[in-house]
Amino acid sequence: MPDLAIATYDRIRRLIHDEVGIELGPSKQSLVESRLSRRMRQLGIESYEAYLEHVRSDKSGDELVLLLDAISTNVTSFFRERAGLDEIARRHAAAVQRGQTRLRYWSAASSSGQEAYSLAMLLAEAAPSGNLDLAILGTDISTNVLGMARRGRYPASQLESIPDQLHGYVHDQGEMFEIDAKLRSWCVFNRLNLIKPPFPMKGPFDAVLCRNVMIYFDQPTRLRLIEEIGRLLRPGGLLVTGQAESVTGRAGGFRVIKPSIYERI
Ligand SMILES: C[S@@+](CC[C@H](N)C(=O)[O-])C[C@H]1O[C@@H](n2cnc3c(N)ncnc32)[C@H](O)[C@@H]1O
Numbered sequence: 001m002p003d004l005a006i007a008t009y010d011r012i013r014r015l016i017h018d019e020v021g022i023e024l025g026p027s028k029q030s031l032v033e034s035r036l037s038r039r040m041r042q043l044g045i046e047s048y049e050a051y052l053e054h055v056r057s058d059k060s061g062d063e064l065v066l067l068l069d070a071i072s073t074n075v076t077s078f079f080r081e082r083a084g085l086d087e088i089a090r091r092h093a094a095a096v097q098r099g100q101t102r103l104r105y106w107s108a109a110s111s112s113g114q115e116a117y118s119l120a121m122l123l124a125e126a127a128p129s130g131n132l133d134l135a136i137l138g139t140d141i142s143t144n145v146l147g148m149a150r151r152g153r154y155p156a157s158q159l160e161s162i163p164d165q166l167h168g169y170v171h172d173q174g175e176m177f178e179i180d181a182k183l184r185s186w187c188v189f190n191r192l193n194l195i196k197p198p199f200p201m202k203g204p205f206d207a208v209l210c211r212n213v214m215i216y217f218d219q220p221t222r223l224r225l226i227e228e229i230g231r232l233l234r235p236g237g238l239l240v241t242g243q244a245e246s247v248t249g250r251a252g253g254f255r256v257i258k259p260s261i262y263e264r265i
């Protein structure tokens with residue numbers, strides 16, 4: 001494969017920034033080079049310039065989706081940064097006890113679904129779900145990870161991140177395990193670009209997990225996103241960010257409950 005010229009890399013960076021808000025620094029050049037070269041080989045395209053032209057001229061937008069799939073970092077795990085999940089489950093139990101029956105949760109950058117399913121397990125433990133109208137929406141930009149999330153099947157090696165007492169919510173299938181059908185029935189996964197509000201959902205959500213995605217966005221994009229999440233949360237609802245992210249004072253409408261956990265005023 002030919003080298004990726006700096007000017008072409010800059011054009012790719014700009015395209016990705018404009019489409020999904022992700023800021024790729026100069027240090028990501030070799031990663032972009034290796035990921036794109038794989039796709040170019042599949043297409044029989046021999047230069048990065050020609051590939052960029054191919055992306056731009058594809059009016060269906062499908063190639064852009066594949067480019068974003070190739071670039072995005074989808075690292076996630078079951079029960080990652082668990083404190084935020086526990087806080088949502090605690091409030092879920094209290095809401096059910098008060099008689100609330102319709103409950104809506106949103107994993108806003110769900111990746112392959114582990115975040116949504118971890119929450120589903122904790123909600124199932126927190127309160128009886130028999131008469132609840134309960135839904136967890138998972139959204140992501142990457143069609144690739146959304147496919148995995150919808151399947152709800154994961155390599156057996158990931159089982160160790162799920163606490164032993166919750167293993168009843170997964171079914172062993174040898175090299176893979178599957179999330180229990182009831183929990184899967186609560187979860188819906190759809191494609192959504194977080195940098196392009198307003199979003200089509202009606203809400204109101206009881207809690208939104210927006211974790212480890214805002215780090216990729218610039219400040220104006222983050223503020224627009226937080227404002228839109230605020231619009232979709234009911235008063236008293238929670239926004240949980242990643243531990244490396246924060247909702248600054250400039251994004252009004254939230255009060256800090258604990259680090260990375262904010263309540264809609
Ligand atoms: C590092 S993962 C975080 C997954 C999960 N929230 C967690 O904390 O473990 C970031 C996810 O954000 C998604 N993403 C990046 N830009 C996005 C955008 N503009 N809109 C929606 N999702 C985006 C990526 O595809 C990726 O799956």
